[in-house]
Amino acid sequence: MSTERTVEHPDGRVERITENDRAPAPTIVERRSGGGMGGIVALIIGLALVLVIGWFLMNMNRNDAIESNAVAGAAESVGNAADNIGEAARDAVPERATPAN
Known part of the structure; x- marks a missing residue:
């Protein structure tokens, strides 16, 4: 089963992290910048x-x-x-x- 979480940083960046519990998969980080x-x-x-x-x-x-x-x-x-x-x-x-x- 996969778990998805979002982390907001004080400088306005938003990271969306998806973790897969079945196999050790890489963490995908999406960044929004330029604000x-x-x-x-x-x-x-x-x-x-x-x-x-x-x-x-x-x-x-x-x-x-x-x-x-x-x-x-x-x-x-x-x-x-x-x-x-x-x-x-x-x-x-x-x-x-x-x-x-």
Whole structure:
């Protein structure tokens, strides 16, 4: 008759041992290893993803600010041009003489 037992080690390894009582047979040990590396890799990938998304959001915010400043500068230039045209028109018209009563 064969006896099967499972041994769990503190480091997470699991051994399944099968013993045969009829004849001295070799002990079969099955090991499961590699626990923990998948979690570390997933954590690193997640952190890199967060950093890339943050970088894109910061650049988008910076581009919006640059665009807003450019629009404000253009509006100010248009205002200055209108003032200059108004002054030129005022200077081009000769002053009228006021009629004497």
